[in-house]
Amino acid sequence: MFNSRSLHSMNPNVRQVKETAKRQLHNVKIGINDLKILHLDDYIREALLDPIYGFSTSKWFLRKDSVPDNCKEEITKLVKAHIFEEDGSVIRKVENYMQLFDVKSGFTAAPCHQFSTEQHVGLKLIATKKWEKDEILNSHNFNVLFDTIPLHLNEYSVSKPSVGQKEHIWLGPSSIVNHSCEPNTVYEHYEKKTLLKVIKPIEIGEEITVNYSRKYFFKCECDTCKKGPEESTVKRKRGDSTISSKNLIMRKTRASNTRWSQEDSDKELAKTYALYQKMFDSVDYPPELKESAESAEHCFTQRFLMIETPQMDQHLRTFAKETKDMVHRVQVSRNLLSKDKLNENLTISCWKNAEKLIQIGTAFMSSPEKLEANDVDDLKSMAKFIEDLIKHQESLKEIRNRKLEEEELIRRKEEVREHFLGTEETQKNSPQDRVANLVMQRAISQLSPQLRPIITRIFDGPTQQTAVSNGETSRKRKSSNRRKRTAKREKSPTGTPEISDVFLRIHYTNRPIQTLHVKKIGDDGQQNGLNSQNQQKLEEVVNFFLMNPTVTQ
Numbered sequence: 190m191f192n193s194r195s196l197h198s199m200n201p202n203v204r205q206v207k208e209t210a211k212r213q214l215h216n217v218k219i220g221i222n223d224l225k226i227l228h229l230d231d232y233i234r235e236a237l238l239d240p241i242y243g244f245s246t247s248k249w250f251l252r253k254d255s256v257p258d259n260c261k262e263e264i265t266k267l268v269k270a271h272i273f274e275e276d277g278s279v280i281r282k283v284e285n286y287m288q289l290f291d292v293k294s295g296f297t298a299a300p301c302h303q304f305s306t307e308q309h310v311g312l313k314l315i316a317t318k319k320w321e322k323d324e325i326l327n328s329h330n331f332n333v334l335f336d337t338i339p340l341h342l343n344e345y346s347v348s349k350p351s352v353g354q355k356e357h358i359w360l361g362p363s364s365i366v367n368h369s370c371e372p373n374t375v376y377e378h379y380e381k382k383t384l385l386k387v388i389k390p391i392e393i394g395e396e397i398t399v400n401y402s403r404k405y406f407f408k409c410e411c412d413t414c415k416k417g418p419e420e421s422t423v424k425r426k427r428g429d430s431t432i433s434s435k436n437l438i439m440r441k442t443r444a445s446n447t448r449w450s451q452e453d454s455d456k457e458l459a460k461t462y463a464l465y466q467k468m469f470d471s472v473d474y475p476p477e478l479k480e481s482a483e484s485a486e487h488c489f490t491q492r493f494l495m496i497e498t499p500q501m502d503q504h505l506r507t508f509a510k511e512t513k514d515m516v517h518r519v520q521v522s523r524n525l526l527s528k529d530k531l532n533e534n535l536t537i538s539c540w541k542n543a544e545k546l547i548q549i550g551t552a553f554m555s556s557p558e559k560l561e562a563n564d565v566d567d568l569k570s571m572a573k574f575i576e577d578l579i580k581h582q583e584s585l586k587e588i589r590n591r592k593l594e595e596e597e598l599i600r601r602k603e604e605v606r607e608h609f610l611g612t613e614e615t616q617k618n619s620p621q622d623r624v625a626n627l628v629m630q631r632a633i634s635q636l637s638p639q640l641r642p643i644i645t646r647i648f649d650g651p652t653q654q655t656a657v658s659n660g661e662t663s664r665k666r667k668s669s670n671r672r673k674r675t676a677k678r679e680k681s682p683t684g685t686p687e688i689s690d691v692f693l694r695i696h697y698t699n700r701p702i703q704t705l706h707v708k709k710i711g712d713d714g715q716q717n718g719l720n721s722q723n724q725q726k727l728e729e730v731v732n733f734f735l736m737n738p739t740v741t742q
């Protein structure tokens with residue numbers, strides 16, 4: 190079921206997840222052939238839809254086992270990551286179901302309580318866009334079925350459209366289209382598949398139905414049949430709709446611990462959008478799938494906003510025609526994005542797209558004669574809506590950037606402070622050590638030709654107080670100082686760095702040489718060394734370094 194060549198060319202992490210999924214699917218004994226494709230479809234339906242709808246939508250009444258939890262998880266991960274490369278694999282089938290959550294597909298699933306044949310707990314397909322006559326539900330996936338499927342084995346997913354036609358399996362979204370004696374679609378047969386063609390306009394929220402065929406194995410409970418033959422506009426042919434009760438096969442009882450009340454389509458639609466959102470929220474991306482998942486979501490959302498195609502003109506028309514539908518889409522996108530804490534880039538790029546959307550709206554508004562009054566109002570309010578959201582997003586971004594800047598400033602201040610005053614560790618030393626340290630560190634690190642006239646030499650201990658040797662290179666000076674300091678420190682019995690008295694001889698260009706003496710703490714523990722005058726001088730020097738690290742005059 191998994192193509193080994195494509196597995197090899199994949200990211201190893203993705204491959205690993207897929208291989209796990211493959212193993213798990215094998216463990217539950219799924220393979221691709223005619224009958225098993227039905228099982229597989231059912232597994233996916235169970236793994237994907239049941240957690241979302243909160244009841245068992247499973248249609249495979251003969252099946253004893255169920256999707257193991259770990260397998261469900263894998264499937265959900267794969268769904269989440271939208272990794273749909275391989276034809277005919279489980280992933281493809283999952284993608285079929287994903288159309289239910291892609292508002293652009295024009296349909297979605299909603300709970301259905303109409304049919305006793307499924308214990309009043311089932312699903313139906315409803316329109317999320319306005320469908321016009323003769324449009325084809327082309328993402329509707331009816332696979333041509335193999336002759337080998339015995340009809341009685343699965344009355345649920347198999348249909349025999351007409352004489353001479355092969356039977357068809359109903360997979361993915363198509364498996365939730367209910368039968369009606371007054372349907373709004375008909376089968377449209379193509380060489381390789383059968384699609385649904387719209388035969389009368391379908392409003393948003395309206396159920397999409399088809400007349401299954403002349404033969405199906407349940408007692409019809411569609412609206413038309415419920416109204417009774419005298420009210421129905423449909424002329425029944427003999428043999429249509431019903432068969433004798435002994436052939437009526439009841440489906441596996443659904444786990445109906447949920448009581449579904451009948452809701453109007455608007456509410457159902459809103460609920461479905463919420464489900465869409467829940468779906469994306471439900472799983473955390475595993476780290477190994479994060480990248481592909483995010484880029485897939487990115488594509489998904491772009492597609493969703495309908496702006497990344499070259500046929501802008503066509504889009505503009507659709508946009509005008511489906512303004513209301515677009516408002517729904519934007520609402521869904523808003524929900525989706527507001528919940529997306531996983532990927533900020535995705536959110537930002539989505540808002541960029543939304544900006545483009547506003548441009549489209551603005552272009553439209555500049556030639557309003559093309560639109561009906563209602564459309565213009567809707568469009569304006571939608572553009573305003575998006576604009577507000579973008580502003581909101583922008584202000585959040587600004588706040589974040591400001592915060593980052595502040596953090597950076599604090600960090601840099603801290604760095605400078607540490608550089609001059611030393612870390613907490615060095616600050617624990619005596620004041621004169623600290624000052625000496627800081628001057629020494631600073632001077633050593635900054636010794637450059639410009640500084641030479643100012644600092645001639647810094648050294649430890651009064652005996653080493655010498656004048657400048659101008660011929661000495663800064664490197665030599667540094668290493669000699671290091672040697673001296675090291676020697677001093679090694680002498681310390683405690684092992685902690687110790688600095689004795691420090692003499693600084695400072696050569697000013699326009700003043701006499703000055704010597705500062707910072708005394709070590711006396712053995713008696715008496716803190717001295719820095720008389721106020723020296724203290725002041727030291728501060729002056731330090732400040733000089735702080736302010737003019739490379740300036741000589």
Ligand SMILES: C[S@@+](CC[C@H](N)C(=O)[O-])C[C@H]1O[C@@H](n2cnc3c(N)ncnc32)[C@H](O)[C@@H]1O
Nearest residue numbers: 304306307311312364365366367368409410411
């Ligand atoms: C392909 S499924 C359609 C989707 C189904 N409602 C679900 O939740 O999966 C076909 C099954 O739906 C039920 N069904 C569809 N249309 C029906 C109708 N007009 N009257 C009674 N039951 C119907 C039957 O149980 C039938 O076996």
